[in-house]
Amino acid sequence: MARVVVDVMLKPEILDPQGQAVQRALPRLGFEGISDVRQGKRFELEVDGPVDEAVLARIHDLAESFLANTVIEDFTVKVESEEAVAGAAK
Amino acid sequence: MARVVVDVMLKPEILDPQGQAVQRALPRLGFEGISDVRQGKRFELEVDGPVDEAVLARIHDLAESFLANTVIEDFTVKVESEEAVAGAAK
Amino acid sequence: MSRTPLDTVEHAAETPDVELPWAELGLKKDEYERVVEILGRRPTGAELAMYSVMWSEHCSYKSSKVHLRQFGEKAPQSDALLVGIGENAGVVDVGQGYAVTFKVESHNHPSYVEPYQGAATGVGGIVRDIIAMGARPVAVVDPLRFGAADHPDTKRVLPGVVAGIGGYGNCLGLPNIGGEVVFDACYQGNPLVNAGAIGVMRHEDIHLAKASGAGNKVILYGARTGGDGIGGASILASETFDDAKPSKRPAVQVGDPFQEKLLIECTLEAFAEKLVVGIQDLGAAGLSCATSELASNGSGGMRVTLDDVPLRDSTLSPEEILMSESQERMCAVVEPGKVDRFLEICDKWDVIATVIGEVTDGDRLEIFWHGGKIVDVDPRTVAHDGPVYERPYARPDWQDALQADDANKLPRPQTGQELKDQVLRLVSSPNQASKKWITSQYDHFVQGNTVLAQPEDSGMIRIDEESGLGVAIATDGNGRYAKLDPYAGAQLALSEAYRNVATTGAKPLAVSDCLNFGSPEDPAVMWQFAEAIRGLADACQQLGTPVTGGNVSLYNQTGEAAIHPTPVVAVLGVIDDVARRTPVAFQEEGQLLYLLGDTREEFGGSAWSQVVHDHLGGLPPKVDLERERLLAEILISASRDGMIDSAHDLSDGGLIQAVVESALLGGKGARLIVPDGLDAFTLLFSESAGRAVVAVPRSEELRFNDMCGARGLPVTRIGVVDGDTVELQGEFELTLEELRRAHEDTIPALLA
């Protein structure tokens, strides 16, 4: 078992109304010094078995075709849990 | 300028229908071997100036009182960009 | 060409030989030459950006203009029309000092690429058109068409589109009160996402898109301008025109309904204080469109400093700023003395507002950037003098064969059992099934004035709490009919929407339309388009309902395969007192069911032929506009005088579809008999136009029959509201439970 995390964020040039709303609220909370907030999605996938190159490549495909719409979003795929990486290296 | 990331996930005991919907769709996409999916939020905060302990503590408070609702959600705070860490260490 | 120095007007005059990428921006060679001729020099990059977007098919209607003229030329005399075609939306007088504006628009292609955002921004755009007329938006409708219901891609597109329409409209606080959902393989790669909106104002509040009064300020307010929806302008912005790096600028925009809600409230507050001289929303072609239209419709010229436009992305070039289609922006013209108050109101609503220019004495639109003049044009040449095409058109060679393939000759059910099976297949087929799974994702209640919403024949909104004055709207279109005969198909779409409005008790007043077709470069498509417009214009003339505005969507086509010609027609009606509205649901057992109109053997393009035989051929039902008018008069009188308790118009699926819907909604069954002169099959499935089924309390039977008789409308008693089954005597019986499952389970099973 390993955890792979897919982070999906709106492309920088795309309007992020949620992030903006959060940022605009900050001064009211007494918070200064944050010049930008972007809000995206985080997917945590629990993968059965080892996470090898092939599995990562498939998760990359999944992110590209399903978890993100690459017309407006970018994504990154990371293996998170350390054991997983070790497992994959076996 | 540094980037601090706040990840917010539903507590494990709270039903996550979005994650489940993703997981249920996987076999249809020809994807096996993922036993669980959870979907959460990722906030990217661009912080002006160095990210020192004090700033991180304030972002922690912000996450606790605002970005997450701790009745239902857990969160983590991480400094992301390497330069930032260096900057903070100066 | 290097981008330094700035491509000013002066620079353009000095460098006549510079080649501009007009082809990449979608201009034809002769169109570019026209621009050079108009300016008497080569355009600057910024000017080229403006001309290219404003002369695009989408903004200039260059292929459709010559045909659309008929809506004006054949417009019936109507006292109700306060503002006609040409403005952001038409305005209709509905009495008691109220005016109503409404319009339907398409957002087809973006919704295929990014269903949620494409559909959401479609709603945003049409609502801004309504605000720009001075009205408070009060409702939206959404005629939708998708590929085959069981196609995997439909499962991607439909839920996203529906969530997007709901997500945006719900967040604006606009009740969704009607629309359509149609499935057909012809829409597979080209779903149709049309969205309509209605707004209400007092007569004196009507606003127009024009900039007059030299010295008046031009204020841009709403969202910051970003790099969305720019497409071609990025080429102009790239370092050199010949470096062909892919555009970084996305073609799809993300909407912010919250920002739009604030835009609505602050705009209405500014109207209420009479602060606005002219106003224009920013939609397609963004600032290029808003500035050139405001200036060309006004008396003077306009000077704009582009540096003052608030940006989301500081790297945008002036060309990109001019072309950006960032959502949730408006442009107002305000007298200098009122600017402070205007800005104050925007500030109250947390809306960013900036003076970006002013109205001038001259007749030029001048735009400045970093101190240089980058645009100096006659705004009329940008906004109104675009190219006009007389595209060749020809009746396709397959049309005769299609019409000869007569649906009336298809094998018909022979026994009661076969009839029953086919009824179940019909009411459970995706097109005829309940759309509740979809429409329950839309708020019907917000604003507290919804009298009728889906699945009623028309949506109805109360506009005056004291008097009960209300308006109704229905949208209809049947691409199958239009494919068989585009002239008749367009008229049938109008007939159906007109009938739907009248069925609820409202008087039809005016029309908006959204014309969805394939490529105008195909003469067969162009013929369909020309025929549909001719049909609609003729029918509007005859029914006395002027077209007040609308939208054309062409190029809905993948390769050689065009969608069915799909004219979608919206009819707006008025009702003096919404307490008199007629619902679809059966109200009381024992009430008598009457069929109004003539039922003929008409199965061409019918739902029955599609569901049972997967067939499309023959001729659509006969159009009889005088009959539609008479039927409408009877339905309106009967509602006003309390002679009927429920009514449902007959359209696709025929009588049985209508009876099943009324029964399920009312939770009461019906016993039907086959009247003399008809057979059971024709009674149940024929799609003859000009018909409705009404439920008459026994106490009103005589009066109702007398009225129909006196006015010459055929009326046939076909049964009674009764029990918890739908029964055709001597043929079959279906329980409401069985029917409910058949009717309501289909869509969730396909999509949930």
Next chain:
Amino acid sequence: MTARIGVVTFPGSLDDRDTQRAIRLAGAEPVALWHKDKNLHQVDAVVLCGGFSYGDYLRAGAIARFSPVMEPLIEQAKAGLPVLGICNGFQILTEAHLLPGAMLGNDHLHFICRDQKLRVENADTAWTTDYAAGQEIHIPLKNMDGRYVADERTLDELEAEGRVAFRYLDVNPNGSLRDIAGITNAAGNVVGLMPHPEHAVEPLIGSGRTDGLPFFTSILKKLVNA
């Protein structure tokens, strides 16, 4: 003399005018309050109405909860001021911790708009005395984030103290735990519910029922008799 009932408009509030109408139809006087107000203008009660305050960005109600008007409101609610939170208003009240628990996205992931059947479980709150305990009513429901959750201990406590004010009947439209549609604080002055009583006050409009009117007549009676 009649009661003055405030209705707060946040940026993105939608049902403020409808709520004012319902208050008027019940015979009380609606008073418009603005989210930037620093005091409550001496109103006798407050309704936080439905809508998408701040676009429901971040979480429904999360940003509105920090509006200036919320400061006096939280303070006075704790001191007994009657407050009704409808839909977005309920979400704001949980975010402000005036009511326990939290609101999450509907379990089916869609916005849902329906005429919802409810049972009135507590007819003793400031807003429900014109109902009978156990009465079944129909009130329109429309929301994206209506799934009420709280930990088991809180839920048990709510049940034991009779603080579940409304429960969904027939259909649980959003996956709310224990079919909870509305709750009250211990004192009975702060009530939150997801369905919209202000959309069920006129026979012709919306759902065509008037089952929601007693909310507004209940509070009026309480205030006028006080």
